[in-house]
Amino acid sequence: MTIRVLLLGFGSVGRNFCRLLEKQEALLEKEERILLAGLATRGRGSLWSDDGIPVSSLLEAERQTGRVDALSLAGCKKGLPALDMVREGEFDILAECTSGNLKAMESEPGFSHIRAAFERKKPVVTTNKAVAALRFEDIEILSSQAGVPWHFDGTVVVGAPFLDYARRTIVDARILGFEGTLSATCNYVLDCLMEGASLDQALMDAQRSGMAESDPALDIDGWDSAAKLMIVAKALMGMPCPALGEFPVKGIRGLTRAVLAEARRSGGKIRLLARITRSAGGIDLSVGPEVLLPSHPLSLLFGPTNGAVILTENLGEICLSGTGSSPAQAAFALWQDIRRIARGEKR
Amino acid sequence: MTIRVLLLGFGSVGRNFCRLLEKQEALLEKEERILLAGLATRGRGSLWSDDGIPVSSLLEAERQTGRVDALSLAGCKKGLPALDMVREGEFDILAECTSGNLKAMESEPGFSHIRAAFERKKPVVTTNKAVAALRFEDIEILSSQAGVPWHFDGTVVVGAPFLDYARRTIVDARILGFEGTLSATCNYVLDCLMEGASLDQALMDAQRSGMAESDPALDIDGWDSAAKLMIVAKALMGMPCPALGEFPVKGIRGLTRAVLAEARRSGGKIRLLARITRSAGGIDLSVGPEVLLPSHPLSLLFGPTNGAVILTENLGEICLSGTGSSPAQAAFALWQDIRRIARGEKR
Numbered sequence: 001m002t003i004r005v006l007l008l009g010f011g012s013v014g015r016n017f018c019r020l021l022e023k024q025e026a027l028l029e030k031e032e033r034i035l036l037a038g039l040a041t042r043g044r045g046s047l048w049s050d051d052g053i054p055v056s057s058l059l060e061a062e063r064q065t066g067r068v069d070a071l072s073l074a075g076c077k078k079g080l081p082a083l084d085m086v087r088e089g090e091f092d093i094l095a096e097c098t099s100g101n102l103k104a105m106e107s108e109p110g111f112s113h114i115r116a117a118f119e120r121k122k123p124v125v126t127t128n129k130a131v132a133a134l135r136f137e138d139i140e141i142l143s144s145q146a147g148v149p150w151h152f153d154g155t156v157v158v159g160a161p162f163l164d165y166a167r168r169t170i171v172d173a174r175i176l177g178f179e180g181t182l183s184a185t186c187n188y189v190l191d192c193l194m195e196g197a198s199l200d201q202a203l204m205d206a207q208r209s210g211m212a213e214s215d216p217a218l219d220i221d222g223w224d225s226a227a228k229l230m231i232v233a234k235a236l237m238g239m240p241c242p243a244l245g246e247f248p249v250k251g252i253r254g255l256t257r258a259v260l261a262e263a264r265r266s267g268g269k270i271r272l273l274a275r276i277t278r279s280a281g282g283i284d285l286s287v288g289p290e291v292l293l294p295s296h297p298l299s300l301l302f303g304p305t306n307g308a309v310i311l312t313e314n315l316g317e318i319c320l321s322g323t324g325s326s327p328a329q330a331a332f333a334l335w336q337d338i339r340r341i342a343r344g345e346k347r
Numbered sequence: 348m349t350i351r352v353l354l355l356g357f358g359s360v361g362r363n364f365c366r367l368l369e370k371q372e373a374l375l376e377k378e379e380r381i382l383l384a385g386l387a388t389r390g391r392g393s394l395w396s397d398d399g400i401p402v403s404s405l406l407e408a409e410r411q412t413g414r415v416d417a418l419s420l421a422g423c424k425k426g427l428p429a430l431d432m433v434r435e436g437e438f439d440i441l442a443e444c445t446s447g448n449l450k451a452m453e454s455e456p457g458f459s460h461i462r463a464a465f466e467r468k469k470p471v472v473t474t475n476k477a478v479a480a481l482r483f484e485d486i487e488i489l490s491s492q493a494g495v496p497w498h499f500d501g502t503v504v505v506g507a508p509f510l511d512y513a514r515r516t517i518v519d520a521r522i523l524g525f526e527g528t529l530s531a532t533c534n535y536v537l538d539c540l541m542e543g544a545s546l547d548q549a550l551m552d553a554q555r556s557g558m559a560e561s562d563p564a565l566d567i568d569g570w571d572s573a574a575k576l577m578i579v580a581k582a583l584m585g586m587p588c589p590a591l592g593e594f595p596v597k598g599i600r601g602l603t604r605a606v607l608a609e610a611r612r613s614g615g616k617i618r619l620l621a622r623i624t625r626s627a628g629g630i631d632l633s634v635g636p637e638v639l640l641p642s643h644p645l646s647l648l649f650g651p652t653n654g655a656v657i658l659t660e661n662l663g664e665i666c667l668s669g670t671g672s673s674p675a676q677a678a679f680a681l682w683q684d685i686r687r688i689a690r691g692e693k694r
Contacts, residue, residue: 168515168516172682295649315506315669318669320665322663323663329663339519
C-alpha cells in the first residue's frame with residue numbers, strides 16, 4: 001500500500017520528516033510505502049509530483065538554495081498554491097505543518113488547509129499548535145462530519161508521546177487530572193536560573209543550543225505551555241475547556257532571588273507547571289511557575305526533559321517523560337500519526 | 348455488544364476484576380456489556396451460568412464462605428472442571444488468572460487452558476506470569492494459528508502499562524534497550540534497607556502492608572523480575588530471548604552494609620534492575636541490584652513505584668512510571684485487554 005502525503009510547511013519538522021521518509025524501508029513492511037506527493041511553503045516555493053518527490057534531492061536542493069522549487073524534476077508542477085493542492089491534488093493524508101501565530105490568536109492558514117482536506121474526506125496530521133489549540137472543536141466537528149480522523153500527537157511532549165497512550169492504552173482509566181512540564185526551553189532556563197545565571201544568559205544559551213526560538217517570549221511567558229495544555233485538555237478530558245485568556249497563565253520572567261533560594265533550600269526544582277483539575281463546573285486550567293518538592297515526580301526531571309503526570313481513577317498516577325522536544329521527535333510524531341491512519345485506527 | 352468472559356482463578360486479581368464488572372456501566376457505552384459466564388477455581392468450586400453470574404452476589408458469597416459455588420443461582424451449573432468449561436462453554440474471551448509456579452518452571456494448568464481456548468479460536472487475556480514467561484513462543488504460535496490474539500499487559504508493571512504503548516503508540520521508534528524496576532516489593536524493601544532496617548524487618552513490613560506474598564522469595568531472589576523481564580523481551584524485542592537460567596539473575600539478599608553506605612553517599616538509590624541490551628548475537632538480559640545515581644530516571648522513583656525506561660532509536664529514552672503493583676491495577680489490565688479485543692485490535 002502506498003500512502004501519498006501532502007506536506008504544507010517546510011521548517012525543521014518538515015525537513016526531519018523527509019529524513020524519516022529517506023529511511024522508510026527500515027521501518028515499513030515490504031509492500032508499504034509513504035510517498036511525498038506535494039510540498040508547499042509560504043515563501044520558498046512549492047512542488048507537486050504525481051510520481052512522488054525524491055526526498056534526498058529535495059533536501060539537498062533546499063539546503064543549497066533555500067527554496068524547495070529549486071529541485072529539477074521531470075513532470076513536476078511548481079508554484080501551485082497550498083490550498084489548490086489540498087483542493088485538487090491526488091493525495092491520501094494532509095500533513096499540516098505551517099505555523100500559526102498564537103500571540104495574535106491566529107490559526108490561519110492552517111485551519112483553511114485542514115477544512116479543505118476534510119471537505120474531500122482526507123485525514124489530517126498536524127504539528128501546528130496554534131491551530132490545534134485555537135480551533136480544536138471546529139476541527140473535531142469537521143473531522144466527524146467527514147468521517148475521517150485527525151491526529152496531533154506532534155503538538156505536545158513529542159519526546160514522550162502520551163495522547164494516544166491516554167486515549168487508547170488506558171482509555172478506561174478515567175482521567176481525573178493532569179500536570180505537565182510542557183516547555184523544554186523553560187525547563188532548561190529554570191535550571192540555569194537555579195544555578196545562578198541571569199534570564200538573559202540562560203536564554204542566550206538556550207538559543208545557541210537550538211532549543212529556543214529566536215523569539216522565545218512565547219515559551220518564557222507561558223503561552224506555548226498554555227496552548228499545549230489546552231490541546232491536552234480538549235483531547236483527554238471530554239469536557240468544555242476554557243479559552244486562551246480565560247485561565248491564569250504566568251510565565252517565568254518575574255522570578256525573584258527569594259523564590260529561587262527557597263526552591264534550592266527545599267531540595268526541589270522550579271518548573272513551569274501546566275495543570276488541569278476537575279472542578280464542580282467542569283475543568284480548570286492553569287500555567288505558572290511552582291516549586292516542586294523532591295517527592296513530586298516532575299521535580300525529578302533534568303534539563304530539557306519534558307514530562308506529564310496523568311492522574312487516573314483506576315490506575316493512580318502515571319508519569320511519562322522523555323528527553324527534549326526536538327524537530328526530529330515532532331517529525332516522528334507525524335510519522336506515527338500517518339501510520340496510525342494507515343492501520344485504520346479511528347483515533 | 349455483550350462479551351462473555353470465562354474467568355479461571357479467583358485470587359485477589361479475580362476479585363478485583365469482578366469489582367470492575369460491578370461498575371462497568373460507568374465505563375462502557377450503552378449497548379456494551381461484559382458478562383461473567385463462568386468461573387473456576389482449583390479448590391474453591393466452579394460456577395457456570397448461561398445468563399451471566401451476578402458478580403456482587405458472587406463476591407459476597409465467596410467472602411462469607413470462601414467458596415465460589417456457595418452462590419445459589421437458578422439454572423447455573425456447579426462443579427464443572429475448568430478445562431471442560433474452556434472446551435465446551437459458550438464464551439468469547441478466556442481470562443486466565445491461575446498462578447503457575449515459576450520456581451518449579453511449571454506453567455500448568457494455565458498453558459492447557461490457553462491451548463484449549465485457541466483450539467476453539469477464543470482470544471485470551473492473562474495475568475499469569477509463569478505461563479507468559481515460560482511458554483511465550485508456544486502461545487504466540489497457537490495464537491497465530493488460531494488467528495485470534497492474546498494479551499498479557501496484566502503481567503508487567505500494571506501501575507503504568509507500557510507493553511501496548513511500546514507495541515502500538517511508538518511502534519516504529521525501534522527499541523534498542525530496556526531498563527526497569529519490576530518488583531514493587533523489592534523497591535520497598537530496598538528503601539527500608541537504605542534507612543537502616545534489616546531484611547527481615549523490611550519483609551515483615553511489606554507483608555503487613557499486603558504488598559509482598561507470604562513467600563516473598565520469588566521477589567527477593569529476583570525470579571519474579573526475571574520472569575517479567577522475559578515477557579518484556581519477548582513482547583518488544585523481536586529477537587530470540589534466553590531462557591530462565593541462561594542469563595544472570597541476582598537477588599537482594601546479600602547486600603552488604605558497605606554497598607548500602609556507598610549508595611547513600613552517592614545520593615542515589617539501590618534498585619533491583621532488570622535490563623535488556625542488544626548484543627552482536629541478539630539480546631542480553633540481566634537482573635541484579637545496582638546503585639542508580641541521581642541522574643538515572645529510575646533512581647527518582649519512591650517506595651513501591653515501578654518504572655520502565657525504553658531506549659529507542661527515533662525518540663531517545665522514554666520513561667514510564669506508576670505507583671505500585673496492586674491486584675486492582677492487574678485487574679484493570681485484564682479489563683483493558685478485553686476491551687482491546689472487543690475493539691478488534693489485533694494487538
